[in-house]
Amino acid sequence: MEFLRPTGWDEALAAKAEHPGAVPIAGGTDVMVELNFDHRRPDHLLDLSGIAELRDWETGPETVRLGAAVPYTRVIEDLRDELPALALAAHTVGSPQIRNRGSVGGNLGAASPAGDSHPALLAAGAEVEAESVRGSRRIPVEEFFTGVKRHALAPDELIRAVRVRRATGPQQFAKVGTRNAMVIAVCAFSVALHPDTRSVRTGIGSAAPTPVRARTAEDFLTAALEDGGFWDSGAALPPSVARQFAELAGAACNPIDDVRGSAAYRRHAVSVLARRTLGWTWESYRGGRTTEGGAQCA
Template sequence: MDFLRPATLAEALSIKAQRPEAVPIAGGTDVMVELNFDHRRPAALLDLTRIAELREWEAVDGSVRLGANVPYARVIDELGDRLPGLAMASRTVGSPQIRNRGTVGGNLGAASPAGDTHPVLLAAGATVEAASARGTRLIPATEFYLGVKRNALAPDELITAVHVPATGAPQQFAKVGTRNAMVIAVCSFALALHPARQRVGAAVGSAAPTPRRASAAEDFLSGELTATGRWDSPEPLPDPVVRRFGELVAEAASPIDDVRGSAAYRKHALSVLARRALGWAWRDYSGKVA
């Protein structure tokens, strides 16, 4: 196995063009597990840890451009006010050691259906920045996940950043697991309010072959909030509306039975998570508007 260690992004993209089979590695929290269990034996590893520009974030046109190698710990410490949902999800990832090494970019590259940050990126309307020697393109998060551990990257592309809208409006993330940390989610849910567009973003994780948006739930709740004028006057939400939202979130999932939980349990849990997350987010929104 070759170990390739470029010092710049341009050098990394050049190597990736010549060696498209090279597997990128930064924090290594996914790749090293696969190597240690002999689930994967790539011809080459492409170490991205020396590339300084991948470790930075910046505010750009109302969004945060988050470099692919910014670790979860920095998302929590530095971006909790701008990207609250992503910070919440980052707090649930592994142990402190994992949060210091693991990255949102690595989570995207792995494209696991159970990745904690995926539902947040979908609900927030994020886009993935992919670069190659041919140029750079933006891929909407809704088009990035193609299947179990499959993504929309071309063989010669690397994830360089993810662009996440920073609306300042409430967001929530919640997951169910056998414990609070060091555990793969049985299921997860993310919610983002977009008052400027009078839209709600909602997405589920670990409950389908890919993370996915709960589009029917989004449309239902967005329509209810707009029709009743609650975006401007955020009165308490009627219980039937909250319950119907939870039902539609559960219907968006297509889970399986496995060692972590049954399909029926996942659907039930998603409904509960959606109702709770909506309650928390709406309480926060009501306080901000008032």
């Protein structure tokens, strides 16, 4: 195995173009596990840890641009107001040591259906900034995942950054696991209210071959909030609305049976998470708050 260590972004792109099979590594929280268990043995490792710009972020009026190697700890400590659902999800990732090394860019590159950041990115609305020596492009996050641990990157492309819409309303994330920390999600759910566009977005993790949005549930709730005048009145949602939203969220799943849970359990659990997170976000909206208070574990 050959170890490539570029000192700049252009050098990294050139190395990836010359060795399309090279596996990028920065924090190493996913890649090193696969190497240690001999699940992967690439001819080249492409170390991106020396490229400082990948650890920077920019906060604009509408979006936050996260460098691919910005660690979860920075999201938690510095971006919880702008990216509340992502900060909540980051709280549930591994241990403090893992959160100090792991990044959203690395999580996307692994493309696991159970990646903790993925539901929050889907709910918030994000784009993956991919680049190669041929140029750059932005991939909507819902189009990024193409299968189990497969993504839309070309062989010569690297993730440079992730662009996430700043929160304009409350957001939530919750997951079910065998314990509260350092655990792969049995399933996960995120919901974001977007009062500026009077719309709702969701994200589901570990309940389908790829992370997915519950689009029918989103459309139902968006229409219910508008038709009932709830955006303007801030009135309590009828239980029937929350129940229907939860059922539609569960129906959006396409899970499997495995050692962590059955398909039936995952569908039920996603429905429960959808109902709970909707309750938390709507109560926050009614109270006039647009940021989360703390991580929610279901």
